[in-house]
Amino acid sequence: MVTLEDVAKQAGVSLATASRVLNGSTRQVGAALRARVEQAADELGYRANIAAQTLARGASNVIGIVVHDLTDPYFAALADGAMRAAATEGLLVMVGTTHRDPEQEIAYVATLHAQRVRAVLLVGSRVADPAVTGRLRDELARYQAGGGRAACVGQDLLGVDTVAPANRQGAAELARALAGLGHTKFAVLAGPPHLVTAADRCAGFAGALGELGLPAPQVIHGPFDRDGGYAAAQQVGDATCVFAVNDVMAVGALAACRERGIRVPEDVSVAGFDDIVTLRDHVPALTTVRLPLKDMGARALVLALNEDDPVVVEQVAGEVVLRESVRRMT
Amino acid sequence: MVTLEDVAKQAGVSLATASRVLNGSTRQVGAALRARVEQAADELGYRANIAAQTLARGASNVIGIVVHDLTDPYFAALADGAMRAAATEGLLVMVGTTHRDPEQEIAYVATLHAQRVRAVLLVGSRVADPAVTGRLRDELARYQAGGGRAACVGQDLLGVDTVAPANRQGAAELARALAGLGHTKFAVLAGPPHLVTAADRCAGFAGALGELGLPAPQVIHGPFDRDGGYAAAQQVGDATCVFAVNDVMAVGALAACRERGIRVPEDVSVAGFDDIVTLRDHVPALTTVRLPLKDMGARALVLALNEDDPVVVEQVAGEVVLRESVRRMT
DNA sequence: GCAGACTTGGAAACCGCTTTCCGGGAGGTC
DNA sequence: GACCTCCCGGAAAGCGGTTTCCAAGTCTGC
Numbered sequence: 001m002v003t004l005e006d007v008a009k010q011a012g013v014s015l016a017t018a019s020r021v022l023n024g025s026t027r028q029v030g031a032a033l034r035a036r037v038e039q040a041a042d043e044l045g046y047r048a049n050i051a052a053q054t055l056a057r058g059a060s061n062v063i064g065i066v067v068h069d070l071t072d073p074y075f076a077a078l079a080d081g082a083m084r085a086a087a088t089e090g091l092l093v094m095v096g097t098t099h100r101d102p103e104q105e106i107a108y109v110a111t112l113h114a115q116r117v118r119a120v121l122l123v124g125s126r127v128a129d130p131a132v133t134g135r136l137r138d139e140l141a142r143y144q145a146g147g148g149r150a151a152c153v154g155q156d157l158l159g160v161d162t163v164a165p166a167n168r169q170g171a172a173e174l175a176r177a178l179a180g181l182g183h184t185k186f187a188v189l190a191g192p193p194h195l196v197t198a199a200d201r202c203a204g205f206a207g208a209l210g211e212l213g214l215p216a217p218q219v220i221h222g223p224f225d226r227d228g229g230y231a232a233a234q235q236v237g238d239a240t241c242v243f244a245v246n247d248v249m250a251v252g253a254l255a256a257c258r259e260r261g262i263r264v265p266e267d268v269s270v271a272g273f274d275d276i277v278t279l280r281d282h283v284p285a286l287t288t289v290r291l292p293l294k295d296m297g298a299r300a301l302v303l304a305l306n307e308d309d310p311v312v313v314e315q316v317a318g319e320v321v322l323r324e325s326v327r328r329m330t
Numbered sequence: 331m332v333t334l335e336d337v338a339k340q341a342g343v344s345l346a347t348a349s350r351v352l353n354g355s356t357r358q359v360g361a362a363l364r365a366r367v368e369q370a371a372d373e374l375g376y377r378a379n380i381a382a383q384t385l386a387r388g389a390s391n392v393i394g395i396v397v398h399d400l401t402d403p404y405f406a407a408l409a410d411g412a413m414r415a416a417a418t419e420g421l422l423v424m425v426g427t428t429h430r431d432p433e434q435e436i437a438y439v440a441t442l443h444a445q446r447v448r449a450v451l452l453v454g455s456r457v458a459d460p461a462v463t464g465r466l467r468d469e470l471a472r473y474q475a476g477g478g479r480a481a482c483v484g485q486d487l488l489g490v491d492t493v494a495p496a497n498r499q500g501a502a503e504l505a506r507a508l509a510g511l512g513h514t515k516f517a518v519l520a521g522p523p524h525l526v527t528a529a530d531r532c533a534g535f536a537g538a539l540g541e542l543g544l545p546a547p548q549v550i551h552g553p554f555d556r557d558g559g560y561a562a563a564q565q566v567g568d569a570t571c572v573f574a575v576n577d578v579m580a581v582g583a584l585a586a587c588r589e590r591g592i593r594v595p596e597d598v599s600v601a602g603f604d605d606i607v608t609l610r611d612h613v614p615a616l617t618t619v620r621l622p623l624k625d626m627g628a629r630a631l632v633l634a635l636n637e638d639d640p641v642v643v644e645q646v647a648g649e650v651v652l653r654e655s656v657r658r659m660t
Numbered sequence: 661g662c663a664g665a666c667t668t669g670g671a672a673a674c675c676g677c678t679t680t681c682c683g684g685g686a687g688g689t690c
Numbered sequence: 691g692a693c694c695t696c697c698c699g700g701a702a703a704g705c706g707g708t709t710t711c712c713a714a715g716t717c718t719g720c
Contacts (some may be wrong), residue, residue: 001476017465045472052706054381142375283613382676
């Protein structure tokens with residue numbers, strides 16, 4: 001590969017001068033030399049070695065994003081928001097996918113630390129297991145001790161800056177809205193019991209029903225994805241309204257209903273959570289709680305880069321969106 | 331940050347020994363020293379500086395993937411396939427999104443070159459503009475001249491290893507299948523004229539119709555995304571069957587039909603291309619041409635890493651999948 | 661015309677790690 | 691017991707940049 005030294009030699013200048021011309025510096029270089037250097041660099045096809053720059057400067061221009069699954073539109077939207085924000089700051093992005101394995105997540109933080117990335121964004125739900133959360137916290141603390149910055153989208157469990165969707169409130173509002181339509185018998189496709197996001201949404205929903213004096217919903221646990229929703233929907237009893245704790249599960253539930261000849265919303269109403277853009281053309285249109293996912297991703301990046309000391313936790317409110325997958329009870 | 335020197339000092343050994351213990355080497359280190367070093371590293375919370383390793387070793391363990399848009403499930407699936415393959419090789423992934431700007435794509439290749447990534451994967455359709463393709467080729471050539479490896483998913487336009495979906499054949503087969511159902515009047519939502527993937531699919535489709543002695547389809551150009559399909563669908567004339575050159579556009583077209591009270595498939599049949607997994611629950615289920623996207627992404631990574639000299643171009647066949655969005659004409 | 665303030669180019673130290681090259685000690689062979 | 695290997699630890703030379711520190715001009719202003 002072409003090095004700066006090659007360029008300097010070809011241009012007949014010192015390494016220092018070549019560096020100042022090509023790779024940004026506070027110091028000026030005369031027009032004549034500057035032109036010579038630029039021409040030499042171009043002729044040789046020079047590209048600065050960023051590993052060397054990172055080493056010399058002691059600071060890298062890449063950030064790391066850790067998500068569970070890129071093919072899940074929820075994570076894709078969040079990651080996209082963060083990446084757009086990163087691009088405006090001139091930062092590059094390393095993306096890691098854990099496929100929901102917490103060990104992978106810890107390993108990724110270690111790797112990104114080793115890369116000396118400027119910041120790490122952890123996107124996605126934490127599991128409630130204190131042992132694994134503790135190890136993740138330790139790994140993050142190590143990274144931060146060395147000057148690394150971190151932020152998280154999800155629950156405030158890691159002691160870092162956090163963009164936290166208001167899952168409980170959102171689910172509670174949704175419950176009130178659905179109750180307002182006259183529903184009284186609910187089921188919740190609740191996802192995995194140890195997943196905090198899922199548990200919060202479920203709890204918020206059930207709590208609001210309790211406050212309204214309505215009977216507790218039937219709670220059905222299962223995986224947090226489309227197939228989990230599909231499977232859980234089979235177990236729904238006599239509820240008139242089913243709340244899936246995320247949109248992807250709701251879509252699975254709708255598919256299950258369709259296959260079994262259960263009409264939505266005539267026979268049963270279905271609601272989700274997140275308002276995934278890709279699903280906007282789904283039939284029937286999904287009632288859900290809208291989260292500004294792209295903004296949240298971008299916001300998390302800003303928080304991570306922010307120098308301020310105190311850990312900040314930003315609550316992001318969701319907005320109930322009623323669509324045709326639910327009906328008014330008469 | 332903790333450096334290897336700190337560890338070596340704390341363990342009372344030389345830098346060389348510490349390096350050999352912690353960061354893999356062909357050479358053995360005695361058990362006693364090895365233990366001392368490991369303990370010191372653990373106490374201090376040492377993480378190797380990968381920038382320094384990359385510099386010293388002259389080889390990095392990251393690969394770059396350039397896609398147009400991560401929130402498009404087509405790219406997400408491809409990227410996910412490549413990332414899984416990368417993970418099995420112990421490689422890290424940098425993802426760049428161009429948002430369909432060819433200049434961005436060139437800039438990303440330059441940046442990844444500067445990062446000295448082990449390989450670059452270019453995912454997504456090329457534009458037909460020879461000027462911009464030429465500049466991208468130049469940039470890639472520069473990178474490869476320095477020992478970089480590259481591969482591409484899409485058209486074989488860059489002179490690098492390529493995984494090429496058989497767009498023409500797939501579209502032709504689809505056309506034959508639809509004609510076999512009795513359709514004779516077709517429209518094609520053809521995407522942008524300069525996008526090679528779109529053009530190939532359109533040409534393959536039209537060509538097959540011609541061979542069957544059917545009239546040429548109405549061709550409507552527009553953006554390559556959901557909204558493009560939505561808008562183009564408004565201009566369809568008296569066709570009984572509409573082919574959108576990708577699934578996302580087809581979904582937009584279906585939405586347009588729905589809004590205008592046009593029933594699918596009763597009033598008009600609609601087909602897409604790609605078989606996006608996220609859309610499997612769409613109603614009506616979309617007739618399409620299935621592409622093994624994850625495999626293609628993984629395959630591209632393997633090709634890129636492959637040392638062999640001759641440029642290889644792998645055709646990937648699509649498989650026509652007839653679903654309820656098309657009907658048999660009687 | 662000259663002191664002093666700015667500019668600008670270059671030499672060299674340094675960033676954190678890998679790896680070659682040396683050297684000393686242990687173990688094996690005859 | 692001498693000689694040869696083999697094994698393993700350490701010193702030091704890079705890897706490709708950045709940046710500090712000097713020194714030599716170049717401009718000012720009076």
